[in-house]
Amino acid sequence: MDIHELCSRFGYREYMIERYLKLFGEERIIEFLEGNEQKLIPTIKVNTLRISREELYEKLTKKGFHLDPIPFIPDAFYVRHEPFSVGASTEYLLGYYYIQGAASMIPSMLLNANSQDLVVDMCAAPGGKTIQLAQAMKNEGILFALDLSRDRMKSLRSNLARCGVKNVIAIRMDAATLGELKMHGISKILLDAPCSGSGLIPSDPTRKMSRGYEDITSCSVTQLKLISVAINALEPGGELVYSTCSIEPEENEYVIDAVLNQFGVKLVDLGLTIGEPGLLETFGKHVAPDLKKARRLYPYLHRTEGFFVCKLKKME
Amino acid sequence: MIQFREINSLERDLVRDRLKSSLKFEAFDDVIMPFRIIIAEGEWKEVLLISEAMHIVFFEFKEFRQPYFMGIHLGDIKKNNFKISLEGITLIANHIKEKTILSVSGEKRVLYGRDLSKDNLASIPAGIQENDKSILINENGEVLALGKYLFNRDQIEKSKGNQVVVKNIMDKGWYLRKGK
Numbered sequence: 001m002d003i004h005e006l007c008s009r010f011g012y013r014e015y016m017i018e019r020y021l022k023l024f025g026e027e028r029i030i031e032f033l034e035g036n037e038q039k040l041i042p043t044i045k046v047n048t049l050r051i052s053r054e055e056l057y058e059k060l061t062k063k064g065f066h067l068d069p070i071p072f073i074p075d076a077f078y079v080r081h082e083p084f085s086v087g088a089s090t091e092y093l094l095g096y097y098y099i100q101g102a103a104s105m106i107p108s109m110l111l112n113a114n115s116q117d118l119v120v121d122m123c124a125a126p127g128g129k130t131i132q133l134a135q136a137m138k139n140e141g142i143l144f145a146l147d148l149s150r151d152r153m154k155s156l157r158s159n160l161a162r163c164g165v166k167n168v169i170a171i172r173m174d175a176a177t178l179g180e181l182k183m184h185g186i187s188k189i190l191l192d193a194p195c196s197g198s199g200l201i202p203s204d205p206t207r208k209m210s211r212g213y214e215d216i217t218s219c220s221v222t223q224l225k226l227i228s229v230a231i232n233a234l235e236p237g238g239e240l241v242y243s244t245c246s247i248e249p250e251e252n253e254y255v256i257d258a259v260l261n262q263f264g265v266k267l268v269d270l271g272l273t274i275g276e277p278g279l280l281e282t283f284g285k286h287v288a289p290d291l292k293k294a295r296r297l298y299p300y301l302h303r304t305e306g307f308f309v310c311k312l313k314k315m316e
Numbered sequence: 317m318i319q320f321r322e323i324n325s326l327e328r329d330l331v332r333d334r335l336k337s338s339l340k341f342e343a344f345d346d347v348i349m350p351f352r353i354i355i356a357e358g359e360w361k362e363v364l365l366i367s368e369a370m371h372i373v374f375f376e377f378k379e380f381r382q383p384y385f386m387g388i389h390l391g392d393i394k395k396n397n398f399k400i401s402l403e404g405i406t407l408i409a410n411h412i413k414e415k416t417i418l419s420v421s422g423e424k425r426v427l428y429g430r431d432l433s434k435d436n437l438a439s440i441p442a443g444i445q446e447n448d449k450s451i452l453i454n455e456n457g458e459v460l461a462l463g464k465y466l467f468n469r470d471q472i473e474k475s476k477g478n479q480v481v482v483k484n485i486m487d488k489g490w491y492l493r494k495g496k
Contacts, residue, residue: 093427093488094458118373142373153384158495161389161403162488169370169386181377 001026006033012208016198019248022283035300036201042086044097045105045128046075047163048135051096059091072274073105095163100128103199103297103307107192107243108132110270110311115140117187122175122230125152127159129192134165145170146178176225178233187238189230193223195246199306202299220250224258231263236316239268243309247296249282252308256294257287264315267293274302278310318358320374320382327355327393331363334398335408338449343411348390356385361393365407400462402486409451409459414441416450416463416482423454426461427489432482434475444469449485461487 006017010033017029024032044067046053053075057067064083070076079086086092087099108129113119113136124130124145133143145160145168147153153172160168171181175191196215201207223244230240244251256278259265267290278294280287294310323331331348335341351365354374366374366387374386388407391400400408409415418426422436432452441450445468452461463482465472472481 088492090423090427090454090458090460093460093491140367140369142370155496157385157389158491161401162491162495164403164406166365166388167367167370169366169374170384171381172384173381181380183373183377 001029010037010208011205013212015213016208019283023247023249023279032298032300035298036205038202038299040101040202040299040303040305042079042082043070043100043102043105044077044079044086045073045100045132046077046097047095047131048075049131049139049164050094051091056091056096059096060089063089070102070105072272073102073109076102076105078102093162098128098131098159098163101203101245101305103302103304103309104128104192104245105132106272106295106297106307106309107190107241108136110272110309111136111188111190111239111241113137113141113143113188118142118144118183118185119188119190120144120146120178120183120186120230120233122146122178122189122191122226123194124170125149125156127156127163129190130156130160130168131163131165133190134160134163134167137167139165139167141167143168144183146173146175148172148174176222176229178229183233185235186233187235189234189238189240191226191230191240192243193219193226193251195219195223195244195251196248197245199245199247199297199299199308202305216246216248216250219246220255223251223255227255227259228262231259231265231312231314234314236314238314240265240312240314241309242312243307245305245307247298247306247308249279249285252296253278253280253282253287253291253294254285256291256310256312259312260288260290265312266315267291268311268313269293270295270309270311275309276301278308318356318382320354320356320378323353323355323363327361327363328353330393330396331390331398335400339400339408339412339451340414341408341412343408347408347411351387353390354387355393356383363390363393363398364388365390402488402490405451405462405486406459409453412451414450416440416452418452418454418460420455422452423460426452426463426484426487429484429487429489429493431480431484432463433478434472434481435477437472437482440469440472442469444472446471450482452482452487459488461485
């Protein structure tokens with residue numbers, strides 16, 4: 001297969017095609033690349049703090065939106081037709097739903113937070129996953145939302161206010177310094193880690209050219225640092241969901257493999273009906289067999305953003 | 317640098333009085349007092365409502381790091397005056413009897429941040445007077461905005477179709493215009 005021809009046909013940097021050829025093989029790479037060319041269907045998550053799924057369905061349908069349930073996420077819809085932008089309806093402004101990629105709805109769901117938990121969302125802005133956690137916690141308990149960027153904190157605040165979230169303490173800080181808060185009793189942590197974003201190519205094709213291999217390695221260093229801090233902050237028996245919108249093994253399986261070796265944590269079965277198992281051998285590197293419990297989602301297979309998710313439990 | 321602290325009694329009375337006088341909100345003890353009321357003091361004072369559980373945790377870690385925000389933002393105290401927020405009006409709306417109901421055209425207009433004319437109003441509270449503030453809802457009873465009447469009821473009835481009669485103080489279109 002001619003790498004240069006694929007680069008020019010699909011508009012990628014060469015190193016990416018070389019990598020994807022190794023990851024997907026000659027038989028699947030075209031399917032994968034073509035999948036990235038198709039726009040994803042917009043998806044919304046019902047904010048059950050404000051409205052029921054049925055009521056929202058009725059309201060939006062009356063206005064001419066065509067909605068289909070997302071089979072693998074409760075209280076979520078594909079927006080098949082929008083008479084006007086789904087982000088500009090009265091219902092959106094009233095906080096009845098938020099717009100979020102289907103795969104991005106999975107991590108908060110997997111964390112199974114409840115009102116008795118002390119939860120930390122380590123990279124919270126713009127807040128879709130935080131709102132989902134607040135819903136699971138019935139707006140009770142304590143949910144720490146951390147983010148470093150001032151601008152992103154503003155959008156986090158606006159989104160939480162719009163959606164009626166009231167159990168959040170938001171702190172503008174580098175999540176890598178979580179330990180400085182000296183918080184005890186953290187039972188659950190969501191780490192949707194900053195990443196190279198290669199899973200977002202269907203919605204942002206500029207990422208085909210704008211990221212280099214050094215971005216993958218530098219993200220991977222940050223991710224390992226963040227997850228290590230998270231595991232240290234978690235109480236024994238506590239749970240951590242790790243996710244990225246990258247499909248690069250260095251940002252996913254390799255990071256988890258490293259913490260499985262360094263810390264007393266184990267991977268937990270996710271019970272998801274969607275996704276492929278984590279990759280156990282890539283670029284000549286083998287990782288722990290338990291990583292098959294992780295899940296990968298791809299635009300060409302699942303019609304979601306490219307995504308990686310897994311759940312770790314800290315040993316007692 | 318913003319400092320977080322408990323509300324003092326003067327500030328609490330100010331908030332209570334302003335909500336009562338400007339919006340006829342009488343349920344302060346039932347709706348607001350179950351929360352712990354926190355002041356985030358910087359250039360102005362933000363009034364925040366948090367749960368008892370959040371309060372305990374907040375005081376455990378606040379010596380290490382200040383929050384950026386927390387709980388419900390009820391409003392702001394500026395120059396000894398209290399201004400309610402969008403979150404605040406949503407919180408108290410169910411406890412205020414008289415609200416202004418907007419027509420479909422009024423709903424659209426107010427969410428674009430515009431002021432309202434007589435034709436945009438489906439129902440006006442009975443005793444409304446010039447300068448009264450009123451929560452603006454749509455025909456489904458959903459809270460959209462806070463407005464200020466520029467005329468009394470009789471004057472509004474006599475006003476021309478496109479004359480502005482209610483000034484838009486704040487509306488939920490803000491989340492799209494500025495809050496992104």
